[in-house]
Amino acid sequence: MSGGVESRQARAGAALAAPALLLIGGFFVLPVAAAFLLSLTDFDIYAIADRDRLRVVGLDNYAALLRDRLFWTALANTTVFVALATPLSLALSLATALAVTAAAVRAASLFRTLFFLPVVTSLVAVAVVWRYLYHPRFGLLNYLIGLVGLSPQDWLGDARLALPALVVLAVWKNFGFNMVVFMAALQAIPATLYEAASVDGAGARTQFARITLPMLRPTLLFVAAMTLIGNFQLFAEPYVMTRGGPNDATLSIVLYMYEQGFRWWNLGYASAIAFVLFFLVLVASLLGAGLTRGKGAVQ
Numbered sequence: 203m204s205g206g207v208e209s210r211q212a213r214a215g216a217a218l219a220a221p222a223l224l225l226i227g228g229f230f231v232l233p234v235a236a237a238f239l240l241s242l243t244d245f246d247i248y249a250i251a252d253r254d255r256l257r258v259v260g261l262d263n264y265a266a267l268l269r270d271r272l273f274w275t276a277l278a279n280t281t282v283f284v285a286l287a288t289p290l291s292l293a294l295s296l297a298t299a300l301a302v303t304a305a306a307v308r309a310a311s312l313f314r315t316l317f318f319l320p321v322v323t324s325l326v327a328v329a330v331v332w333r334y335l336y337h338p339r340f341g342l343l344n345y346l347i348g349l350v351g352l353s354p355q356d357w358l359g360d361a362r363l364a365l366p367a368l369v370v371l372a373v374w375k376n377f378g379f380n381m382v383v384f385m386a387a388l389q390a391i392p393a394t395l396y397e398a399a400s401v402d403g404a405g406a407r408t409q410f411a412r413i414t415l416p417m418l419r420p421t422l423l424f425v426a427a428m429t430l431i432g433n434f435q436l437f438a439e440p441y442v443m444t445r446g447g448p449n450d451a452t453l454s455i456v457l458y459m460y461e462q463g464f465r466w467w468n469l470g471y472a473s474a475i476a477f478v479l480f481f482l483v484l485v486a487s488l489l490g491a492g493l494t495r496g497k498g499a500v501q
Contacts, residue, residue, distance in 0.1 A: 241473035263474035273475065275450050276458040279365060283454065284433045284486075286369045291429050292422070294373060295380035300414075302381070303388050314385065318378040325375065329442035332371050333358065336443075358444050361451035368439045368452055376432065380425045387421035388414070427487050434483050455479050 244259050267273050302313045320328065335342050336357035344354035357367045391414065399409050415422075437456040440446050446453035446461075455475060463472030 237473045238477060240470055241477055243470045245470040245473075246467045259470070263471050264478070266471065267474060267478060272450065272453065272458060273455075276453045276455045279451065279453055280434060280436060280455045283365060283369060283372075283436055284430060286366070287372050287433045288426065288429050290369070291373045291377050291380060291433075292426060295377040295425070296384050296418075296422075298377065299381045299384035299388055303385055314382065317381055320375045321378040323375075325438045326442055328375055329371065329439055333443045336367055359448055361448050364444055364448060364452045368436075368443065371439055371443075372433065372436070376429070380429060383421060383425055384418070387418050391417045430486055431483050434479065434486070455482075 241263055242258055242260055244257050244263075246255070298317060302310050302317070334340070338344065338354055338356040338359065341354075341357070343357065348354060355363060357363050395413050395417075396409055399413060404412065435456050436454040437460065440452040440454055440457050441460070444452045446457050456479065459472045459475040459479070462468045462475060
């Protein structure tokens with residue numbers, strides 16, 4: 203009898219999940235599969251009008267990437283951007299969450315709203331504003347450093363400074379979302395743990411290391427993974443502010459993919475770049491998850 207009930211429940215569950223699975227298959231799985239097949243061809247704008255121009259080239263697009271200097275430049279720029287922006291964003295968002303949720307901070311909701319505003323602001327609009335903040339002659343940043351006797355800098359025109367300038371923008375733009383997530387996780391930590399630690403003589407640093415961080419580990423993994431994935435998709439900042447310059451110093455993988463696909467119409471080659479990016483994000487996410495779990499549970 204129980205077997206029949208379980209069978210009916212399984213069928214009911216499958217029926218309820220079927221519409222969502224069909225939507226996922228139609229709008230995610232099929233386009234991804236089509237893009238992968240496209241990466242195995244030399245599909246370009248001319249193949250739309252004449253299918254005879256479409257040829258299956260196998261892994262030639264991926265082999266060409268290995269010889270593409272601009273691809274390696276974009277990969278290096280993106281890697282440096284991710285290595286700088288991800289830990290900075292995590293550290294800033296966690297520190298801000300701790301400060302806002304502290305008992306001494308009043309009007310926490312006001313601060314939470316102010317810090318979250320950049321997240322809901324259009325990235326293109328923000329990039330345009332920051333481009334003027336970085337202006338070498340009239341920018342606010344050069345005016346401020348001039349007050350302390352420093353010479354003005356060409357923040358977006360200097361190949362050494364352009365990528366760090368984009369890192370600062372990206373961290374400012376995105377840390378508010380991570381802050382809100384950390385705040386929710388901090389509020390879920392039982393206050394009795396801190397009370398017991400205080401009774402045992404544990405100071406603020408010990409409580410942070412022995413209570414806060416271990417309790418935040420699942421949230422930290424989630425935030426780190428989402429931040430990592432978002433940083434690998436660097437596009438709007440260099441597209442609006444530098445166009446990948448100067449001298450390709452801010453050319454990212456996604457920007458290079460966009461140029462190949464929608465500027466030069468090498469859609470097969472652009473699809474290959476997209477799948478290389480997918481593989482990099484997957485590997486980085488798995489490594490991050492493995493490192494976090496490898497620390498083990500806190501005793």
